[in-house]
Amino acid sequence: MLYFIIDILGIIAFAISGVLVAMDKRLDLFGIFIIAFVTSVGGGTLRDILIGNTPVTWMQEEIYMIVIAVTVLFAILFAKHLHHLRKTLLLFDSIGIGLFTLLGIEKGLTAELSPIMCIALGTITACFGGVIRDILCNEIPVIFRRKEIYATACILGGSSYFLLILLPFDGAYAYIASILIVIVARLLAVRFHLTLPNIYGTRENEA
Amino acid sequence: MLYFIIDILGIIAFAISGVLVAMDKRLDLFGIFIIAFVTSVGGGTLRDILIGNTPVTWMQEEIYMIVIAVTVLFAILFAKHLHHLRKTLLLFDSIGIGLFTLLGIEKGLTAELSPIMCIALGTITACFGGVIRDILCNEIPVIFRRKEIYATACILGGSSYFLLILLPFDGAYAYIASILIVIVARLLAVRFHLTLPNIYGTRENEA
Amino acid sequence: MLYFIIDILGIIAFAISGVLVAMDKRLDLFGIFIIAFVTSVGGGTLRDILIGNTPVTWMQEEIYMIVIAVTVLFAILFAKHLHHLRKTLLLFDSIGIGLFTLLGIEKGLTAELSPIMCIALGTITACFGGVIRDILCNEIPVIFRRKEIYATACILGGSSYFLLILLPFDGAYAYIASILIVIVARLLAVRFHLTLPNIYGTRENEA
Numbered sequence: 001m002l003y004f005i006i007d008i009l010g011i012i013a014f015a016i017s018g019v020l021v022a023m024d025k026r027l028d029l030f031g032i033f034i035i036a037f038v039t040s041v042g043g044g045t046l047r048d049i050l051i052g053n054t055p056v057t058w059m060q061e062e063i064y065m066i067v068i069a070v071t072v073l074f075a076i077l078f079a080k081h082l083h084h085l086r087k088t089l090l091l092f093d094s095i096g097i098g099l100f101t102l103l104g105i106e107k108g109l110t111a112e113l114s115p116i117m118c119i120a121l122g123t124i125t126a127c128f129g130g131v132i133r134d135i136l137c138n139e140i141p142v143i144f145r146r147k148e149i150y151a152t153a154c155i156l157g158g159s160s161y162f163l164l165i166l167l168p169f170d171g172a173y174a175y176i177a178s179i180l181i182v183i184v185a186r187l188l189a190v191r192f193h194l195t196l197p198n199i200y201g202t203r204e205n206e207a
Numbered sequence: 208m209l210y211f212i213i214d215i216l217g218i219i220a221f222a223i224s225g226v227l228v229a230m231d232k233r234l235d236l237f238g239i240f241i242i243a244f245v246t247s248v249g250g251g252t253l254r255d256i257l258i259g260n261t262p263v264t265w266m267q268e269e270i271y272m273i274v275i276a277v278t279v280l281f282a283i284l285f286a287k288h289l290h291h292l293r294k295t296l297l298l299f300d301s302i303g304i305g306l307f308t309l310l311g312i313e314k315g316l317t318a319e320l321s322p323i324m325c326i327a328l329g330t331i332t333a334c335f336g337g338v339i340r341d342i343l344c345n346e347i348p349v350i351f352r353r354k355e356i357y358a359t360a361c362i363l364g365g366s367s368y369f370l371l372i373l374l375p376f377d378g379a380y381a382y383i384a385s386i387l388i389v390i391v392a393r394l395l396a397v398r399f400h401l402t403l404p405n406i407y408g409t410r411e412n413e414a
Numbered sequence: 415m416l417y418f419i420i421d422i423l424g425i426i427a428f429a430i431s432g433v434l435v436a437m438d439k440r441l442d443l444f445g446i447f448i449i450a451f452v453t454s455v456g457g458g459t460l461r462d463i464l465i466g467n468t469p470v471t472w473m474q475e476e477i478y479m480i481v482i483a484v485t486v487l488f489a490i491l492f493a494k495h496l497h498h499l500r501k502t503l504l505l506f507d508s509i510g511i512g513l514f515t516l517l518g519i520e521k522g523l524t525a526e527l528s529p530i531m532c533i534a535l536g537t538i539t540a541c542f543g544g545v546i547r548d549i550l551c552n553e554i555p556v557i558f559r560r561k562e563i564y565a566t567a568c569i570l571g572g573s574s575y576f577l578l579i580l581l582p583f584d585g586a587y588a589y590i591a592s593i594l595i596v597i598v599a600r601l602l603a604v605r606f607h608l609t610l611p612n613i614y615g616t617r618e619n620e621a
Binding site: 049138143146195197199200 | 437439446449463
């Protein structure tokens with residue numbers, strides 16, 4: 001039940017981020033809904049396709065489509081006020097990528113993939129909805145550009161999981177701790193502007 | 208046999224629309240063929256991948272590739288005259304999306320998906336070839352922008368199907384009536400410039 | 415063993431081409447890695463998804479991810495010197511598309527596809543990693559634009575395979591000869607600037 005609520009919070013945060021990008025591009029209602037939808041479930045869809053888990057998850061659970069549709073309506077109605085929610089949305093989004101990373105890892109384990117591939121699958125689940133959103137909006141994906149770390153937080157949390165399950169505790173603790181590591185890493189990154197090392201030299205910062 | 212002819216007409220209309228966009232972007236022969244190909248079969252391919260219906264349909268039926276290749280050759284040779292065919296192409300395209308919507312719904316029913324998901328799958332089948340075409344041509348997909356309704360016609364026809372099969376008639380009538388609803392809705396939309404409601408305020412129209 | 419070495423050489427060449435494009439777009443370390451990764455394995459991934467060969471190949475063999483990660487590190491460190499390797503990289507890339515074309519054909523035969531579809535699958539394996547790279551970098555795919563032939567070399571080599579296996583020789587000769595045909599066709603194309611016929615008239619050359 002708790003997982004379900006967290007899952008829905010993540011879906012809502014992702015959908016709102018999709019609405020904001022889509023409205024920025026002046027898309028119509030259908031376009032906004034599709035962008036919100038792929039932002040929310042695109043990462044899990046790509047994960048399902050890569051491992052052959054079909055029909056993909058969102059086709060088997062109408063709740064995702066309903067939650068996203070309702071979120072889109074509210075987000076459009078209150079678009080002007082969404083910037084007041086910036087911090088709340090950051091929190092939801094961080095919770096979302098934390099949960100999605102571990103959900104992806106779980107699916108990878110079920111598909112009998114190696115730890116490295118499970119971490120990759122978790123990162124894809126958490127991050128590639130945003131990648132598809134940006135491609136559909138004709139932008140280079142924002143997580144490929146030098147901003148605060150995002151995918152790296154997922155990789156960090158995913159790696160932690162495979163270390164923590166080696167400890168003599170119940171696996172559920174490792175699961176929850178790893179979700180928290182993703183969330184905290186992401187929040188710290190935004191708070192302290194943590195980025196990956198710049199490989200282009202100093203003048204790049206002026207560009 | 209009738210379905211087959213309609214299917215081929217739709218494929219031809221979609222392929223021509225792909226050729227026009229690709230030539231506009233000055234792509235070479237290979238690029239034009241690929242764009243025509245994805246415009247025609249991309250929606251069905253995405254549908255097949257999402258439900259795990261692999262190898263995807265076009266790989267099992269060479270007729271699609273042959274029809275598209277011939278269409279591309281003719282479309283390039285007679286490119287200058289294609290604007291005379293504008294109304295014919297609109298008709299073919301409308302017939303195409305009508306049929307493709309119901310084909311997608313049929314596949315969804317076979318995969319035991321719910322009505323909402325079947326409608327989504329039908330809309331993907333009809334509309335996402337054009338989405339992939341636009342992404343490959345580095346444009347924001349045209350059906351996400353405020354033009355005459357397109358995907359909405361598919362959703363309308365798809366929804367009608369699930370209402371009409373509740374009536375005490377043969378299912379085949381519901382199938383054909385729903386195809387016609389998509390076609391008529393699309394043609395009316397173009398004729399009367401029907402769009403989704405504008406959510407951006409009046410000044411937007413000047414942009 | 416020889417196949418394996420050739421495969422790795424191809425992966426390295428593709429990964430380096432990804433790094434160069436990604437650095438040109440000023441992506442961060444994560445973005446560079448993802449672009450290198452999709453350039454290398456994206457074609458094979460699309461092939462696997464289209465025929466339902468899941469989990470996709472790179473998820474079952476960690477060697478790809480490791481080779482790509484190491485290549486990315488070296489490519490970034492020695493980015494300034496990579497233009498000295500232009501000819502070596504062209505050779506590796508040509509070897510790579512030759513091998514990938516035939517690997518794709520092999521997978522198509524295993525999936526019991528027709529010769530035309532096998533050739534399509536081989537061409538997708540060899541060429542669509544670059545297509546995904548370009549889409550993620552917000553460019554119209556370079557192989558769709560009028561440059562020296564690339565996909566055409568794969569189609570030529572793939573077609574040769576299905577002619578050569580009709581001859582009374584061992585199939586392995588046809589396999590190797592076809593790889594060589596792709597490589598030689600591509601190298602000749604670059605050397606003599608062979609392109610597909612220009613369909614846009616002479617003034618186009620000035621554009």
